[in-house]
Amino acid sequence: MAKKKRTPQEASQDQACTGLIESAGEMAVGTCFSRADEIIPCNIGAQGLCCRNCAMGPCRLVGNTEVGVCGATAATVVARNFARSVAVGVAAHSDHGRDLAYTLLAAADGHAPDYGVRDPFKLRQVAGYLGVKTVDRPDEDIAHDVARAVLAEYGKIEGELLYLKRAPAKRQQIWQDLGIATRSIDREVVELLHRTHVGNDQEAEHILDQTMRCALGDGWGGSMMGTDLSDILFGTPAPVVSEANLGVLRDDMVNIIIHGHEPTLSEMI
Ligand code: SF4
Structure with missing residues (x-):
């Protein structure tokens, strides 16, 4: 209809x-x-009941079809589909944080003269979160080490995300008890995609545990670090009066729209 x-x-x-x-x-x-x-909208897709994670499918779990070719149940398929959406979201948003770290690194090393440290106080605050020394050091040196420390959080080989320590102790304990404290951002995305492939994790709750560990890597990792680096590079936000949205278009002017999804660019234009 x-x-x-x-x-x-x-x-x-x-x-x-x-x-x-x-x-x-x-x-x-x-x-x-x-x-x-x-x-x-497709009814089956809207419920997350269609799986095309391998070439034996697509498997649509409707009617009398209770499991896919691989044996995945409806709960497994729904969990896999949701998990993959989370993995994409974490990858997309956290990658913005990575780009900002590369921008800060380039600025600190003199390779991006249009960028620089606009909020030295925030730089030192973030350095504290990451264990970077600040005493008697110029902004550029601290910024260099902060950028590299952030980049290391994406692929660290042991331990957990440093930013998890910013959460209240009670919350950190919940993550530890559930075994979902994020280790490194890229690793959690890769593991989630791996687990949701055919022949791997078939247990819906287990898949969702890893989904939460991956999501924390964005909320308390990539996105949070990206926000902090934006503040360092462009200044901590304050209310301003401005024009925004489609209402800025004028029918008596030539309107040039530069569209982009990259925050580093949009902050500069
Ligand atoms: S992973 Fe399983 S449910 Fe998904 S398409 Fe392959 S066989 Fe079907």
Whole structure:
């Protein structure tokens, strides 16, 4: 059954956005809103019950089909699909943190003259989290060591993420008791993808344990370190009055839109 087409006001609360949706409709130009109204979501996919993690599938666990070719149950397939979504999210967001670390390293070493340390206090605070010495050292030297310490967190060969120590002691103990304290960011992503492949982890709760260990690597690792490095490079945020969103477009001007998903770029333009 076709879905109900939403009005611009039902599609978005944002006035700039509703204006654009109306204009696009008048010009018969497709938008993500119109396409979402036209596409009927797959019921099986929406429940996470379709697995195509190996070439023996895809296996759709519906009707009398209770397990996939490999023996995976519905719980296993749903857990695998959810786990893979988490792995992608952790990889994407944490990789921004890695790029920021490389940017800070390049700035500290004099290879990126347009960038530098804008918040020396934050630099020293972050150095403290990472065990980098700060006494009688210039910003560039500290920044160099901070950047390298952050990069090391992605692929460290032993121990756990240093930033986990920033959590309240009670929370850290919960992670230890559950065995989900993150070891290194890249390792948890790789292990999660490995475990969700055919012939590996078949136990849904076990898969979800690793999913949480991987997610912590982003929330208390890649994304958190990336935020700290952004503050060091671009200044700790404060409220400013600005124009944003589609409402900045002007019909009496040439509008040049530089679109990118990379925070290091968008902070510079
Ligand atoms: S991993 Fe198992 S459930 Fe998934 S496609 Fe392969 S055989 Fe089917």
